[in-house]
Structure formats: structure tokens, C-alpha cells
Amino acid sequence: MKKVIEGSMAVALAVKACRPHVISAYPITPQTHIVENLSQMVADGELKSEFVNVESEFSAASVILGASATGARAYSTTTAQGLLLMTEVLFNIAGLRLPVSLTCANRAISAPINIWCDHQDAMTVRDSGWIQLYAEDCQEAADMQLQAFKIGENPEIMLPVMVNMDGFILTHAFEPIELLDQKMADEYLPPYKPEIFLTTKNPVTFGILAEPQYYAESRYRLEEAIKASKPVIEEAASEFKRIFGRYSGGLVDKYKLDGAKTALVGMGSVVGTMREVVDEMNSHGQKSGLLKIRTYRPFPKEAIYDALKDVDNIIVMEKAISLGLGGILLNELKSIFQGKKKQPRISGFIIGLGGRDIPTQSIINAVKKVESETIEDEFIDLRTELIGAGK
């Protein structure tokens, strides 16, 4: 049954369906509605979780770390500054191989302070060892939450999973949502039963010191695990489809790419706008397609190459930047084509930073620009009057 609810409520209900033992979070806009909803569910006795209200995001991440190490299913949610404050713990959680899950309501990074959406927060922690999924809409964000624990808790993987949803654009959007049935959720996501956890019945030491003769192997195993999660992510989506009738996951999502000459590439809610552009381009006889990157880490190189290997022109639209390098996704995507026979033209644009609207026309204009030349790292819709003349 579909119900029109806010994105944050959709996620909170999905988290509830996961039956987490421990939730810990610190309020930060635009994540707040998620934690408020979860708190209310706990206060009303509808959700049997220990809700630990902490004094910082650093502690929130540490609490779910400790809970997960003790054998509990643990969840947190944050955004932007909160995610960066967690950074040290995020790396630690992955290194300890603890399959917690976190929703990141993607938001810009200060300074200047800005509470609106872009992807700089999550993309900045891309090397932490967390699996990162990006939702296009509220339904995906909710469905991916269930998949997140399914993927992370796989005994072969044992990694934390971050579900990214665009702050405000999705967290505060009201959309018709197919609510997750608890029985189906239980069938999909069985109770978490880790092999090793903190218990007096089988004392273990977590968080050892690894000297040079051991450290690299530990990191190697981590890299192997996150790479090995690619088929597990696909399986989690297939299994989800079997039970719920929706796929809502996987590595990438291809749209009209068969026979396309031009491919747009993006992540998150902007993909909806890009899809409209693709439709319009096709209606004018321009053979175009769209590649939505759902899983950003592990980076689905093979799936991306397979989807784009026949196109002539690739246009990456991204809401983050590696300062001093340029578009992160752009550069990663370019690396996929290194040494390949067919070299498509790959252009990249920085869009929608700090919540700037991305009208369809802006994307159309960008696409027109790269018909004849390759453009890298151009900021779309810059207000020239604010950055000085001659720009």
C-alpha cells in the first residue's frame, strides 16, 4: 500500500523494519526528522531499540561501533559537518569490520556554512572502507536501508554501509511510498548473528595494534572485502525484488543506453532531472541515455564500463569537487577508460553545490556545450556578477 509521507519518515519506518538493537545519533539539519521520528517510535514503544542520545556525532558513531562489536544491529544517521566529525570513527568501524548502517542526508560542507544539499560530505569519506549507496528518490532511500544491513552483515563482507539521500530534496520531500511490510522485512533481513563479538563466553581482543609486518595485510583484506561486495549488492537487490517486487538497488541503473551516442552520468536525486533531459534529447533525435550510479563505493568499474563502452560522449554531472583536482566522479570515470580501445569523450560539470537548483535547462545547456568540445570541471550556472568580470 502506498502512502504519501515525508522522505525522513520513509527512512525511519525502514529503519524500524530492520529492527535495530541500538540507535545513536546527534541532531543536525537536514537529518533531524529521521532521528525525531525514530525517537518518537521508541518513546511510543513501537520500536524496541536502545536509543542513545549522544553529545556529538563522534560519540554517535562510537556508540554504534561499540554496540555492533557486542553483537547488536546498530544504526545512526547524520550529514555534512556531523559526518566529517565522525570521520575518524568511520574509518575505525570499517577497519574493525563492523556492519553498522548510517543514513547520510547529503549536505554541503562549511565554510561558508550551508545546510542544503550537495554530495561533498559523503564523497569526502569515500576512502573510509564504507559501502556507499546513493538514492534517487525516497522509495529507494527506504528500500536501500533494508538492503544496507543485508549487504553489510553478509559473513563474507562484514562492512558498514552508508545510504545517501539528498538533504531536503529527499529528506523533506513528500512522496507516495510503498511501506515495508514487517513480515516481508523479517523474511528479507534475518536477525544479525555475528560469528565474533564481545562476550565473556568467548573473550576476544578487538582493535589490535598492527605493526608494519601485519598492517598491510589487514588493509588488503578490507579492500578485498569491499570489492567482493559488488555481487553481494546485486544479490541483495535481486532478493529484495523477489520479496518486495522492486529492485531499488544494485550497482548502476541504465536508462535508454542501448544504442545511445551520448550518456549522462549522475548520482542521487538529480538523476530524475537528467532523465527528463534524456527523454527530451531523444525526442529531438539525439540518441541519449543515462547511467545512474547507485553504488559509489565499491566503485562499480566493470558495470560502468559495460554500460558506457559503446557511447561516444559521456557527460558527468556531480555535486562535489576534489579541490585542486576537479570532479571526483569525472576523474574516476575517466580512469575506467584508461587503455581501452574506444575512447569516448568524457566531460564533467560541477552542479547544484550548496543546494543550488538544477533546472532542466541548465543540463540541456551543458550537454549542448560538449557537442563540439570536451569540458572538464565547469561549474554550471555560476553567477558571474559574484565572482568578478571576465570569468
Added chain:
Amino acid sequence: MNETTSTKKKEPIEESQVAPGHRACAGCGELLAARLVMNAAGKNVIATCATGCLEVVSSAYPQSAWKMPWIHSLFENPTAVASGVEAALKALGRENEANIIAQGGDGSTADIGIGCLSGMLERGHNVLYVCYDNEAYMNTGVQRSGLTPFEASTTTAPSGKISWGKTTDKKPMPEIAAAHGIPYVATASVGYYADLQKKVKKALTIKGPKYIQIHCPCPLGWIHDPALTIKVAQVAVQTGLIPIFEMENGVITSVRKIVKKRPVEDYLKLQGRFRHLLKKSGGEDEVKRIQAIADQNIEKYHLI
């Protein structure tokens, strides 16, 4: 574990909850304190530990000195991790499985981890926090912390031509902990280990957050003979510089009385970190200032 409170009998090694063979320096007060704490606590313990000497010397892969389930995460968060452990035990119906002991050094406790500690105390988690206070960042090479005492020389607040060392005294962590309204706060010293173990055992009978701060000499950082660790710890207490007390629900309920008060010089002269006070001209006035700190403690805590 009765033998551990005896001053004569040695505990059998196989019963110690912290195994020998760890990498601590000879005469390390912190490892001694950790062993005393864990042996007093007994077998049903889940421990968390901050980054620092304690963690580094005890958990180098593929060995571990910890016989209980033990987790080290980061420098700042043994308390937040312990909060998560406690929440998980509750949620999983395993509340009675273990006492939870969170451990950190003075740097973790008073400086980098004070936010996480405060959060854990404020939230009322059923966790015993133990601060092993060796009065500086020893693991990184004796740098100043918030618990370094007045005018001790450290590598980041050294004595010099125009400096006597640290310009402020120890942060009042026991009082800060007690100000959270927690049921039990105590100070202890490795110099008086029966008292230390009694306090650990008592703390574990109390529900809610508990805080014990243990004064632990560090021969490397304090620059003293490793054979004198216990003596140094005892003299610190006998001068009044390290008051030993219990605070229950914010009220001081016991103090270790000083039988024979010793001048602070007796303590300072045992350690290289205070040598400049006894050698440099003008040092006498500085020693008087340290004596005043001891005298204030004696008055404040009614140590005599």
C-alpha cells in the same frame, strides 16, 4: 581473588586477568594499576580501552594481554564505545553478562576524550570508568596533558631559561566527574593497592556511571628509578599532592588520612621532571608554590 588484596601473597599468574609478557616498561605504574583493577573486577568484565600506552603495550597482534573481551577503538572514545556496549547488552537481554569497564589515560580522560566521557556520565550508563593518570602523554614521548601537575617539565611544556614547565595545575577531573551527579567517584594510587582494589570492587556494586582516577608513576616520563614506582606513588599521597578520597553522590565520604605529612621536596627530588625546581636559582619560591598546592589539598579534603 582474595589474595590480591593481601600485601604478602602474590597472585598466581594464571589467575591474573591481564597476562604477563606485555611490552610495558619496567616499573610501569599504569600496567600495574590495570592489572590490579581487572583482578579486583574478576572474570565477568567487558573492557574498552583508549589509544595510549596501555593499549599499545598490551594488544600488539598476534598477542593480547587481555583475558576478558576487550576493545580498543580510538583515543577519544572508550566511554562512547562502552556506552554502545552497554546499550547492546541491554537490547540483547545480556545485561547481567558482564560489568563494563572503560579505560583511558590522563590525556584521553581530561583532554581529547572529555566530551565523550561527559556524555557517558550524563547519560547514566552502567559503566565503571578508570583513568590511569600518569600525568602526561607518555606514549608519544612525555607531552603535557591537562593532568600534568604544576611546573612539571614535559617535552611540550619544558622547563627552560624563562620557563618553569607547566603553568597550570591538574584539571580537577574527579570533581568534574562528580559534578555530573554520578553515584561514585574515587581517587586511588598504585602505591596503595589494597585501597585501589577495594574501590574497584565497591564501584562495581553500584549501578550507574562510576569514575576512578588512579595515580600511576611513569619511570620514563617522570624520570625516576623504575624500582621506586610504588615509593614515588606513596610519597605523592603523603605530601598531599595526590588526595585519595571517595565521593558518593557528590559528597566526600572517605579520605585517606596522611599519617606523617612529608614536604613536597621529598616527592620532587625523586623525579627528574621536577629537577629544575631544585637546581635553578629562584626554584625555592616555586617549590613553595607547589607546597601551597599540597597544603590546600590537605585543607580541602581534610587529609590530616
